[in-house]
Amino acid sequence: MKITLKVWRQKDQNDEGRFVEYTADHVSPDMSFLEMLDVVNIGLVKKGETPVAFDHDCREGICGSCGMMINGRAHGPGRGIATCQLHMRSFRDGDTIVIEPWRSNAFPVLKDLMVDRTSFDRIMQAGGYTSAKTGGVPDGNAILIPKPVADEAFDAAACIGCGACVAACPNSSAMLFVSAKVSQLALLPQGQAERTARVQRMIAQMDEEKFGSCSNTYACEAECPKQISVTHIARLNREFVASQF
Numbered sequence: 001m002k003i004t005l006k007v008w009r010q011k012d013q014n015d016e017g018r019f020v021e022y023t024a025d026h027v028s029p030d031m032s033f034l035e036m037l038d039v040v041n042i043g044l045v046k047k048g049e050t051p052v053a054f055d056h057d058c059r060e061g062i063c064g065s066c067g068m069m070i071n072g073r074a075h076g077p078g079r080g081i082a083t084c085q086l087h088m089r090s091f092r093d094g095d096t097i098v099i100e101p102w103r104s105n106a107f108p109v110l111k112d113l114m115v116d117r118t119s120f121d122r123i124m125q126a127g128g129y130t131s132a133k134t135g136g137v138p139d140g141n142a143i144l145i146p147k148p149v150a151d152e153a154f155d156a157a158a159c160i161g162c163g164a165c166v167a168a169c170p171n172s173s174a175m176l177f178v179s180a181k182v183s184q185l186a187l188l189p190q191g192q193a194e195r196t197a198r199v200q201r202m203i204a205q206m207d208e209e210k211f212g213s214c215s216n217t218y219a220c221e222a223e224c225p226k227q228i229s230v231t232h233i234a235r236l237n238r239e240f241v242a243s244q245f
Contacts, residue, residue, distance in 0.1 A: 001027040001088060004096040005040065007052055010109050017109065019098070029089035033076065034059060034066060036088055053112040059084040061225060064162030068113045069100040074164035074223040082162060082225040102163050104172035106209045119209040120161050120177065127201035128181045132190040143189050156183040158226040165220035165228075171212030176220040178206050179236035180228050186239055199239040 003024040010017030024040050031039070034056055041051035055065040066083040070076035076086045091097065099113065107115040134143070145153075159180035166172050182199050185191025191198075214233060221230045 001029060001091070001093040003027050003036070003088070003091065003094075006096065006098045007112070008100045009052070009112055010101075012111060013108050027088050029087065031088045032059070032084060033070070033086040033088065034084050053110075053114050055114050056084060061085045062160060064160030064225075067102060067162040067164055067167065069098075069102065069167060071098050074102075074167045075162075075225055079222075080225060080227045082160070085225075102167040104163075104166050104211075106172060106174070106211050107163060107166065115163070117161070117163050119211070120163065120174070122209065123174070123178060123202050123205045124181065126205035127194060127198035128185075130185055130191050130193055132193050134190055145188065149187055153184050153187040156180045156187070156228065156232055159184075159224075159228050160226060162225060164223045164225060166211065168219040168223040169212065169215050170217060170219070171215045173214045173220070174206050174209070174211040175214040175233050175236065176224065176228055176230065178202050179232035182239055183232040183235050186235065195239070196243040199236065199243050203236075203240055 005022045005024055006019045007022060008017055009020045022040055022044075024036055027036055027039070034054075037052060037054060044051045054068060057063045057065045059066070061082040061084060064082065067075060068083055070083070070086070075081060075083045077090050078086045101107075101109050101113045102115045102117075104115075106119045107117055110116050157180075159177060161177060163177070165176035166174050182202060185198065186195060218230055221228065
């Protein structure tokens with residue numbers, strides 16, 4: 001396959017940035033998207049040019065660091081996968097692919113396709129934890145939890161904090177991310193200790209980070225690599241209202 005890439009290049013936060021066109025030759029359909037970028041970068045290095053900077057780590061769809069906009073979609077055309085799980089067989093020979101970083105004021109561009117997502121870390125530090133001490137595994141398992149509740153909590157806990165929900169939302173809202181983290185603990189008995197303070201602190205920090213409000217377009221759910229449901233946003237709203245009384 002021969003692919004034309006239009007990649008966003010930006011030296012740092014102060015640089016205006018621009019799209020630069022590259023050609024990727026001899027691309028195997030079995031390559032992952034990141035492997036294709038690796039090949040392009042090897043070619044750039046051989047020519048003495050600066051390689052394209054992009055975040056990645058596990059390459060197994062677990063860490064969430066590989067997020068980028070591909071042809072206007074967070075993580076690309078695949079459903080329920082991160083960028084590292086996207087393969088080049090999703091594209092056709094001769095295609096042009098536009099690659100950009102997440103676009104959000106709360107995610108400033110560090111370089112090229114890399115963005116600063118420490119705003120998510122600060123939201124978690126504000127309240128995404130529990131002080132309940134459950135001891136070892138036997139002690140934790142001594143608290144009986146109905147399976148439907150455990151399943152729903154596990155689904156919320158599947159959030160990998162990649163930021164696709166923010167990138168996909170017209171308002172750059174972080175509601176899906178925050179709601180998943182709040183839901184995970186609100187559903188479990190171990191999360192009751194900080195239940196009231198948690199939702200208030202996390203929402204306050206979310207607002208401080210300048211994330212937008214929920215747009216109700218469901219774009220976040222559609223692009224989430226872990227397919228987190230927007231029903232968690234409804235629970236977040238209920239938790240917040242209940243915390244006022």
